Amino acid sequence: MYFLSEAERMLQTAVRDFARQEIAPIAARIDHTDEFPGELIRKMGELGWMGVLVPREYGGGDGGAMAFVLFVEEIARASASVSVTVSAHSGLTCWPIKTFGTEAQKQRYLPALAQGRMLGAYSLTEPNAGSDAAGIESKAVRDGDDYVLNGRKLFVSNGSVADVVIVFASTDRAARARGISAFLVERGATGFTAGRPLRKLGMHGSPTAELVLEDVRVPVTNRLGEEGQGFRIAMQVLELARILVGAQSTGIAQAALDAALGYAVQREQFGKPIAEFQAVAWMLADMQVGIHASRLMTYEAARLYDAGSPTTMAASSAKLFGSETAMMATGRAIQIHGGYGYIEDFPVERLMRDAKITEIYDGTSEIQRLVIARELLKTVRD
Numbered sequence: 001m002y003f004l005s006e007a008e009r010m011l012q013t014a015v016r017d018f019a020r021q022e023i024a025p026i027a028a029r030i031d032h033t034d035e036f037p038g039e040l041i042r043k044m045g046e047l048g049w050m051g052v053l054v055p056r057e058y059g060g061g062d063g064g065a066m067a068f069v070l071f072v073e074e075i076a077r078a079s080a081s082v083s084v085t086v087s088a089h090s091g092l093t094c095w096p097i098k099t100f101g102t103e104a105q106k107q108r109y110l111p112a113l114a115q116g117r118m119l120g121a122y123s124l125t126e127p128n129a130g131s132d133a134a135g136i137e138s139k140a141v142r143d144g145d146d147y148v149l150n151g152r153k154l155f156v157s158n159g160s161v162a163d164v165v166i167v168f169a170s171t172d173r174a175a176r177a178r179g180i181s182a183f184l185v186e187r188g189a190t191g192f193t194a195g196r197p198l199r200k201l202g203m204h205g206s207p208t209a210e211l212v213l214e215d216v217r218v219p220v221t222n223r224l225g226e227e228g229q230g231f232r233i234a235m236q237v238l239e240l241a242r243i244l245v246g247a248q249s250t251g252i253a254q255a256a257l258d259a260a261l262g263y264a265v266q267r268e269q270f271g272k273p274i275a276e277f278q279a280v281a282w283m284l285a286d287m288q289v290g291i292h293a294s295r296l297m298t299y300e301a302a303r304l305y306d307a308g309s310p311t312t313m314a315a316s317s318a319k320l321f322g323s324e325t326a327m328m329a330t331g332r333a334i335q336i337h338g339g340y341g342y343i344e345d346f347p348v349e350r351l352m353r354d355a356k357i358t359e360i361y362d363g364t365s366e367i368q369r370l371v372i373a374r375e376l377l378k379t380v381r382d
């Protein structure tokens, strides 16, 4: 793409080659078995792919949002579920530790996370608090040099396989959002347990788990940011996460177009390739335009993010448009495949199942529309 720097183009090519060789061939197997691809993640750690967002001094690739967007898009094009694992690890864990962590926290976690020796997760959602994240009920009570955490967290990507989880809990419930704090909780902490991965429509192989906290003692030194700063951290992380969902959706939609295009030129009916029927060609054209727009919106949001400019509107727009485009493109890809699109031997039904969650997590489409409308109204009122 014309406005990528030389370094960005090189990164894109390197990830694309890696994803084609190492991830795409096992994507269907990951989907069928629903097993976490631990060996692949270990290999990605050795190659430095788990530390794209980690600063160089902690052994990472020193990339920003733009670099990571290129990375996530290519991984998602090969396997959407692997892109969830790396996004939750890098975007939702490495990035907040790098941004809000103390020097001791960075030293302890970032090198290990960058090399894939540790896997990260981010745990905000609870059974009674999804879209209304400020309503979380998990509690953290200060006791000497520790906090004691109690509660239940839900839908945690990487939750059952993570070594360190950023857990959000309330230190002052009456203060709602202002009373939330963030904690780095390590696997193996007494009272900290993960449930079995939940069975899902798609994104198989990306374990989504419930976490239970029963009198878990977390040292004060493992609080991320100040007491009461947790919600602000959570929202800043979500802004990056929404851009990453834009990238993920673009990758899924592109994979759908790749498959549909390949099929449409090869499948013949009425004596000619179905691509020559205008109805099919127009579906391909609509997919192409949607994907291009979704990619541009995502790249723009990433550029703004790296420049330190406000990204609320751009991030929500990229996520909303990208995820709806992914649903449109995967649906059309199935349509173009006819009956074959509906069976598991072809990749497009998996792509559609994987695409659906992009309209739900990191803020549903309804929440994105709320955010965009709120930002829009500000421009009239200010």
Ligand SMILES: Cc1cc2nc3c(=O)[nH]c(=O)nc-3n(C[C@H](O)[C@H](O)[C@H](O)COP(=O)(O)OP(=O)(O)OC[C@H]3O[C@@H](n4cnc5c(N)ncnc54)[C@H](O)[C@@H]3O)c2cc1C
Pocket: 088, 122, 123, 124, 125, 129, 130, 131, 132, 154, 155, 156, 157, 158, 200, 203, 208, 357, 360, 361, 362, 363, 364, 365, 366, 367, 370
């Ligand atoms: C596979 C998967 C992975 C996930 N990974 C993570 C993770 O790693 N970490 C994490 O913390 N969370 C994670 N989540 C949770 C996810 O972010 C939430 O599911 C999502 O934010 C929606 O919350 P909810 O499911 O409670 O739905 P609800 O908030 O109950 O929403 C239900 C419906 O009501 C609508 N709605 C709610 N409020 C409003 C409103 N004000 N206006 C209009 N409509 C509204 C919603 O749009 C939706 O259609 C994950 C979820 C899944 C399924």
